[in-house]
Amino acid sequence: EVQLVESGGGLVQPGGSLRLSCEVSGFTFSSYRMSWVRQAPGKGLEWVANIKHDGSEKHYVDSVKGRFTISRDNAKNSLYLQMDSLRAEDTAVYFCARDRLWLLQGLDYWGQGTLVTVSS
Amino acid sequence: SYELTQPPSVSVSPGQTARITCSGDSLSKQHAYWYQQKPGQAPVLLIYRDIDRPSGIPERFSGSSSGTTVTLTISGVQAEDEADYYCQSADSSGGSVFGGGTKLTFL
Numbered sequence: 001e002v003q004l005v006e007s008g009g010g011l012v013q014p015g016g017s018l019r020l021s022c023e024v025s026g027f028t029f030s031s032y033r034m035s036w037v038r039q040a041p042g043k044g045l046e047w048v049a050n051i052k053h054d055g056s057e058k059h060y061v062d063s064v065k066g067r068f069t070i071s072r073d074n075a076k077n078s079l080y081l082q083m084d085s086l087r088a089e090d091t092a093v094y095f096c097a098r099d100r101l102w103l104l105q106g107l108d109y110w111g112q113g114t115l116v117t118v119s120s
Numbered sequence: 121s122y123e124l125t126q127p128p129s130v131s132v133s134p135g136q137t138a139r140i141t142c143s144g145d146s147l148s149k150q151h152a153y154w155y156q157q158k159p160g161q162a163p164v165l166l167i168y169r170d171i172d173r174p175s176g177i178p179e180r181f182s183g184s185s186s187g188t189t190v191t192l193t194i195s196g197v198q199a200e201d202e203a204d205y206y207c208q209s210a211d212s213s214g215g216s217v218f219g220g221g222t223k224l225t226f227l
Contacts, residue, residue, distance in 0.1 A: 037163075037218075044204075044206065044219075044221035045155070045163065045208075045218040045221065046218060047208070047216045047217060047218060049215075050214070059213065059215040060215070101208075105169070106155075106165045106168040106169075107153070107155075107163075107165060107208070108165050108174065110162040110164075112161075112162050
């Protein structure tokens, strides 16, 4: 059974940092591109970042470039999102997802999300 | 940057057909994907590559494409289909974009 479990969310002050983790099981993690997607309270989905299966290629939405860093540890079957210089508008539930978009298969498995709240 | 436009809401009577559109210039070059999200839950992939349905998705969900507009059709809408629906496409720079989402409600 495929499982993606996010962790690391919480309350952080503006300007602070947080590191999200996504631990996966049930598939060969090292073979797949992965994405982070977020959803602000009461709002729609926003793609945040993706990373190629070997970590050699990363892409970000403009609003987080220079502040967020996506990474992965294939030996630990884990995906990460380092979030620095956090702003109130980064408050959201953050989902990790298996990204098969470039195989024309979409984001086919998602975690349940972890809530990040940026507030003083 | 690419933008995908969806109607904020679509209303339908149970048993009728609902159609949700998604428009954007990128859709003439990129495939579209559809997701269903119920309150407090993660999104679920409904349609990929404009028209294909993953295993386990009911046949009443179908997708179509014409030019810069794609459409999600739900035939014989059931109570459990009340949810938010999002379209998505890849962009040319390696990322992707979601539409603003459409809330499907019953009349």
